[in-house]
Structures are given as structure tokens and as C-alpha cells.
Amino acid sequence: MIYLDNNATTPLDPRVCDKMTWFLKEHFGNPSSLYPIGRDAKELVTEAREIIAAALGASRSEIIFTGSGTESDNFAIRGVFDAFPDKDELITSSIEHPAVIETAGYLEKKGVKVTYVPVDSAGRIDLSALRSALSPRTALISVMHANNEIGTIQPIGEISRIAKETGTLLHTDAVQSFGKIPVNVDELGVDLLTISAHKVYGPKGVGALYIRKGTRIQPLIFGGHQERQLRSGTENTAGIVGFGEAVRILGEQSKTDNIRIGKLAARLKQGIEASIPKAKFSGPEVDRVKSTLNYSILGLEAEAILLALATKDIYVSTGSACSEDSEEVSHVLSAIGMAPQFARSTLRISLGRFNTEEDVEIVLQELPEIVRKLREISSFDPDLD
């Protein structure tokens, strides 16, 4: 299998699997219990919290574990609005993940004024539009660090300087940047930051929200007072321990991994552009997470290419739909100005830790051939632009 959909999810690192298996066998205790098996479980959760906090340049009391990146995004945004009932404006970008866009939509229905700041053709946010949207009524700016479809890295540090002029809180969704580029809460100047375990070779169903000390926020989930009363519910202990192990491994090898993955992605990019006519690349050349490649293969439905690749055991995703069951064209591709017929031709290829040079060479043999054959039977117009 050649798995090139690492932005959707990453394979569980075998070391993470081993640690979780050991934990599940040896530590069933509830971390809230005061007797030894509870305390042991709590200690291991604390260890994971410390590893994750250190990786972000935070302190451990600033990390709240959640059930997903989606939950962390919801918690950050709704939690801040609940804590600031006197404020009724939200600023976000037009290319956020649905976890942010849909939460913004929910608040909009409740009367919050939401500004979706536009982006340029490479997906970079318009900072002057962001600045002019800012008002004393703005409770929060939420702008993603790196985009999941085209890899654009936003200037969060600059956005932070703008936010600080008015003392506005800043949240960033770092689900797609964490582990791929440096993510440090002080360097970015954020108050809230979302990460998710399954994008960094950890398990699904566990995320975290960094909340800078002193930030006013209300919980999303009430109950047994876990996670400093900010996220009740008995902890997903094995998931958290796995998340910690995944982040410990990032500390050990993400720098070398990312250099290697960057080279593989560059080879794939060069190969695609040399062998497939009318493959239109989207995203910036610089300030992009290098492992994300987004191509519109003009004249073809991306789904047809995806399915043909899958018959060869090669897995990529389309960039055309918000989610699998949606016929809608991606809001990210629309926001960068792509016409719908080109958006429907879009493939997202995302590389990761377990990809090899051989994977890339095989894709470069198979993909151009698939495209050639599909175009042959689809009366492809070579003048399409």
C-alpha cells in the first residue's frame, strides 16, 4: 500500500501502538481515583501532558485534553464567546477547517457578527482586511496555522501583533502544522491553540487545546470536573498516553523526518509537473507545509483518478468536496478563486513519515499513465486552461 493521505490521518506509529497496548493491559485505573492504580494512570496522563506542553513551549497546566481537534476548535471558539457575553464579533478566515467554519456559523445564527477574511490565490490571509474587521466588540480571532488542503502557512505572529493592539484573543488551529513546522505558543503569540493526535502518528479520538494561563474561557462539557473543570468526562487515558508518546517521537525525529519528507514531496512535485500536462498546482511555493501537494488535473473528475489509483493500492484524496458525502466544491478552492470545474479535478497528495522514495517513483509511474488513459476516453481538450 502506498498511503499518501497523511493530512486526513496518519498511520499509528508502531511505538505508539506498543505503548498504548502496554497501558491498556497494565493500567485500567481511573485517574480520578485516589488509590494506587488511579494514581498510576494519573501520573501517566500527567507525563503525556508534560511532553505535549514542552513541545509547544507551554506549561502543563495550559494543556486541556479533548476528544478531537474538532472539539478543541469548538471549545476554543464557543468557550471564549461564553466567557465574553458583552462581545459579539468573531474574525476568522475563509479557508478554515469545517470545525471552525461550522462553529462560526452556529454563533452567527445566535447573533454573532462573523467576518470571514478573504485570502489570495495562494491562500494567504489579507492582513489589512483582518485589521479593518477588528473592533472593540471582537471577542476572538481564529485563523488556522496551516491549511489542510493546500498547505498554506498563515502569518500567525503578525496576526498576533494586530490582535494585541486591541487586546483581542487569538486562537489558531495548528492541527496541520504541529509536527511539520515549529509550533511554539510564545513565538506565535497565541492564546489558544488546537492540536490532534491522529495527525502526528498517534491515535484517533484525542486532541488538546492549549489555553494560555489567565485566558477567560467557559467549558463546553460539564460534569465530573476533570481537566481543571474545563473538560469533564473520564479521560481517554490510553489515547492521551499514545498522544504523549507520538509527541515524544516527534521531538526525537520530526526535524529529520520533515527534511526527508520535503525532499520526497519536491521529487513528486517535479515528477508530476514534468509528466502530466495541464496539472495545475495550488498553494504557495514558500510558506507552505511541504508535504501537501494539491493539483487540479484539468479535464478529469478527481474521483475517477482517486479510484483508479486505489486499484493500484495508492491512496490520495480529492480536494473537491468538504467531506466525502458532500457534492459541494471545496470552500478552500473557491476562496482561492478556483473555478468549480477545476476544483472538481483536484487531487490532494499528502506525504508522511512512512513514505519512501520507492513510493514516489511508483506513483510517478502509475499516475501519469492513469491520467493519460482517462483523458483518452474523456475527450480531453488540450487547450483547457
Ligand SMILES: Cc1ncc(COP(=O)(O)O)c(C=O)c1O
Ligand atoms: C486543520 C484541521 N483542523 C481540525 C481538524 C479536525 O481534527 P479531528 O479529526 O481530530 O477532529 C482537521 C482534520 O482533518 C484539520 O485538518
